[in-house]
Structure formats: C-alpha cells, structure tokens
Amino acid sequence: MRVILASASPRRKELLKKLFTDFEVVCATGSETYTASRPSDIVQELSRQKAEEVERRLFGACGTKENPYPDYLILGADTVVTCNGRILGKPDDELQATQMLKMLAGTTHQVYTGVALAISSKGKRQSITFAECTNVRFYPMTDKEIAAYVHSGEPMDKAGGYGLQGIGGRFVQTIEGDYQNVIGLPVAKLYQVFQKIEEIALPF
8 A cells, every 4th residue: 555644744754654664755735724613623624635635636536547546545634732722833933933932831732633544445435534632831931042942943834833852842841642743643543543444554
C-alpha cells in the first residue's frame, strides 16, 4: 500500500516514522477554511480537506485508467491551540505571536490535532477522521522572555506561537495528555486506529 503524508510539517514527518518506515510526502496547498465551530470539529474538517486535496491531485475520482482502484493511505492532519475559548492558529507576524504568548503565559490551554485518513484498498474506499486534545499549562512569562522567544523565530510557523519540542518547551509547566499530539500528530491514538483497520499492515 502506498502511504502518503499530506503535510509539509517536518515534525509530522518525524512522528509518522514511528509507524511507517516508508512513506511519501505530498503537501496539500489549498487555503485553510472551515465551517465548524468546535475546535475538535475544525481540525477534523481541515485535516480532511488536506487528505482529499492530495487524493484528488494524485488519483482523481477513482485512480487512473491503468490502475482504477489503487491501494493507498493518505494522512492529513491539522493542529490548533485554544485558550479561553479563542482559537489560535499560526501567527501572521511577530506582534501576533507576542499577543498569543502573553495570552498563554501562566494559564492552561488546549491543543487539538485532527487526523483524516483516506484509504483505498481492493477496490473500496473509506474515510476516517478523529481528533485528540492535550492540556498544556505554561509558567508565567515576562515581557523580556516573550520578546526573546519571538525574536528566535521559532513561534512563526507553529499553532499557538510556540514549539513544545524546541525552545518553547522551557515555558511548559505541565502536560495532561499526549505529548506528541502537541507537536502535531497523536501517534499513540493513530496506532490504535490502525490496529483496527484490516487494510493497514504496520511494518512493526
């Protein structure tokens, strides 16, 4: 089965290696828009858009004339941070990153990652989506600490404006739930889902 990660995130690529030794990366390029209102539904909607975009680009409606029903697994994922009911995506600029970090400092927030699987096997297609939530609490942060962290550049391509696996990890007081989910892919939950799908044969 051809395994495809529909994400440009190098962090998700590294995490997926815990489940598959061989897979391709084909980045979804469409704009991210959603109609859902709950964070868990939003990340599932966005991850499904990514998986289906790559699926259409590579296989069309039902594959090619030479191979109308190819076997493939396409995985899309999306992560958002919520704090006091406000959804925080990736900051547009340093000012927005600073505002996000000031909001997170000294509080507990939630990190939601949605996963969408588009699976084609033996002439049949199925779609699976789910979301995982992790609670993260930050220590209080001074304006100087926030400014230095924003200046490092690390917050700019990360939901909520921080990277748990990088410099941002120094500000984390507690984590309740899956650590890997905060980085961008709930590997443990994904493994459990794969165990229930007959078409998926994990290499180990």
